[in-house]
Amino acid sequence: MLTFDSVSKTYKNQVCALDNVSFTIERGEFVYLVGPSGAGKSTILRLLTAEEKPTSGQIIIENQVVNRLRRSRVAALRRRLGVVFQDFRLLPQKTVYENVAFAMQVVEASGTAIRDRVPLLLELVGLKDRHESYPNQLSGGEQQRVALARALANDPGILICDEPTGNLDPATSWEIMRLLSLVNERGMTIIMATHDSEMVNRMKHRVIVIENGKKVRDRMEGGYLN
């Protein structure tokens, strides 16, 4: 359902971020994208969300060639992707509820749909009681859970997580990982960039290792280094 086919990316400043990377991810898989910072993990995620175009090769999501999408079709693609960032990126002037509702408002969901769905999402991430709080009143873990609820708001098929536990302590990271597993068990495809080796070793899933822009390992049984 998601394929990288011989993808290379060279940025304008001649930095070669990705070199002939290929892999396929099936529906419902949970995949870690690991490797040192600057290895090309972020580039892969940016190519998936069509923020960047590859220099060569193809990216296919659900039979659509992402790198050939017209600008007006990119928005439609992104509605099928949920994105969670390391720095949460919640809107500080909006409440928890509003932050999640915002994602639905801007894709023109009806008021009824928003009122029905947002409480369910907040319940899923365990923040039903905090819906009137503002982001600065929440802990990092809670903020990331709001961000996760927002990423799930438009019912995407694929969840893209860019170092979702990078700013969190181990206990809180573990909470987020449990939530991601729960979502994955319900059928969500998850691609998670991380260099949290402990997490990768503890919660085993498929691991794709990227180093210097090359795919150096792709193991179904998981584990960070061995």
Added chain:
Amino acid sequence: MRPHTIAYYFKEAIHDMRQNGAMMFASVGITLVMFIILGFFLLVTANLDYMAKDVEGKLEITAYVSDQTSEERIAGLTQEISQLPGVKSVQFISNTEALQRLGERLGSRKDLLAGYEKDNPLRHSFEVFSSSGEQVVGIAERLQKLEGIADVSYGREEVEKLIRMTQALRIGMVLLVAGLSVATLFVLMNTIRLTVYARRQEIQIMKFVGASDWFIRWPFLLQGMLLGILGALVAGGVLFLIYFNLHNYVAVEIPFLPLLPITPYLIQLIRNLVLGGIAIGFFGSMMSLGRYLNV
């Protein structure tokens, strides 16, 4: 587009305008001043144009008929002249009539002409009116070539001066409109850019959850257009007051000076300013959004 989406656009636009009240006020002020200057010059040139037309309409060409031209030829000439391009009307003035007119002009010294009735030294002539000042020269040249026309006279210098002046005014006008429009565009662009900048986080999130470019743009476009409309309307009001009073004053004090009527002219001008304001606001906002939408 759903009705509640449109409501959302307006809500967001007005929210931002309130948030940046001072900045919005300043840019409406600048837009307003620009539009007043613009409108003022438009009024001046349009009126000069109008006056020029008035004068042009009064320009006449006199074509003198050669002596010993037969009556049939004169009748033929009347026909030919009236069919020349640009000729509005033509009138034959016999030498008897010309003498009479001369007598009238001399007034009390009419006696000077005594005796000329029997041996009239004047020539028959045609009075030719052109439909516009620009055609006077061309008509005069054509008249000169007609058989039976001895001589042609018209206010050559006046005509040429008038044509040059109105053309220079039109060119100046176009430059002024272009210059002021660009300046206003930049002012609005910068104002909107501030609100775009204040909302850059939201824009980024909107992009990531798949909001369309137009959904993101509309609130900002509305802001720009509202600023433009506001500036144009207030400027239109000021110009209306000025012109209304000027018009009334001239009508009483200088009645022979032709000024453009308030309706429809001034109303059209205000409508055009508003349309211009909308266009400038729209493009200003489009331009200020560019970079932030490319995520």
